[in-house]
Amino acid sequence: SSSDSSLKSPASIFWLVLHGVCCLISLVLGFRFSRLVLFLLFSTTNSNYSSTSLFHELGVNVDVQAKTRSLSLDRNLSVSSSSSRVVVGRHGILIRPWPHPNASEVMQAHKIMEIVQREQRLQYGVKSPRSVIVVTPTYVRTFQTLHLTGVMHCLVNVPYNVVWIVVEAGGATNETASLIGKSGLKTVHIGLREKMSVLWDDRHKLEAKMRLRALRYVREEKLDGIVIFADDSNMHSVEVFDEVQK
Structure with a gap:
């Protein structure tokens, strides 16, 4: 068309x-x-x-x-x-102003809080606190340093006399000794000949033996204090040590 x-x-x-x-x-x-x-x-x-x-x-x-x-x-x-x-x-x-406060003012605030907490502990805390004996079973593994460092930092902040007994499976090693030596606490390093098993049941039995070995040391040395079992694979609060003093 x-x-x-x-x-x-x-x-x-x-x-x-x-x-x-x-x-x-x-x-x-x-x-x-x-x-x-x-x-x-x-x-x-x-x-x-x-x-x-x-x-x-x-x-x-x-x-x-x-x-x-x-x-x-x-x-x-x-x-x-x-x-x-x-x-x-x-x-x-x-653009907002610099959000971080002055470093000197932060340090002064921390010092004031430390003084206030110390005075409150003297007035309302335990008048005659006892020593704390902490028992920690451990063994050489990949994350041993990480776990022991967490327990060590917790014990350093405890405001009481602390005796740290570390029982190591497979024998005492220099790596573990150097690590717990950095804490500045009174430490006791005990080696156990038996190695840590892969099976959970055998592992629990060996950990029980390690705790009994630490209690035997407390009895032999006639240590006076409150015994607390603090495994290196757990998280611990400083308030627990305040509660055991009551």
Whole structure:
């Protein structure tokens, strides 16, 4: 038909393609122009930075752009104490003040809290506290240092006289001795010839033997105090040692 021939003619196809290209160009230019208008209306920066951004958007490469940008950067550095806004693109970013307090004030606060806690312990705590004998079974493994360090840090913070008895399966090793020696506490390192088993039932039996070996040492040396079993695989609170004194 005549309509089909007109649609398939080269002239009609050319005008159709040209119309599509013009629509795309108008769409791109309209979006770019609208973005520039929104940037000029809602920008939170000063006029120098806005004009510089406008030149940059329009693609105008002039020397005023570099001079104005360096001037605005110097001005932002000079008034950084009073101004707290930085613009990245079209959005302003609020810079909050330095959140960390003064280190000297933090140390003073910790000292005051330590003095208050010491006075409260003297007035309301145990008048004549007894020594605490802590028994810890252990053995050489991958995370032994991690577990023993956790127990050691807990015992260091105990405000009583602490005797730490560490019973090691497989014999006493230099690594364990050097680790518990860093605590500064009165430590007793006892080695047991039997090695730790892989099976849980045998492991529990050996740990019971290790605790009995520590109690035998307490009886032989006639140590006076409160015995607490603190395994190296558990987490311990300092408040537990306050409760056992009551």
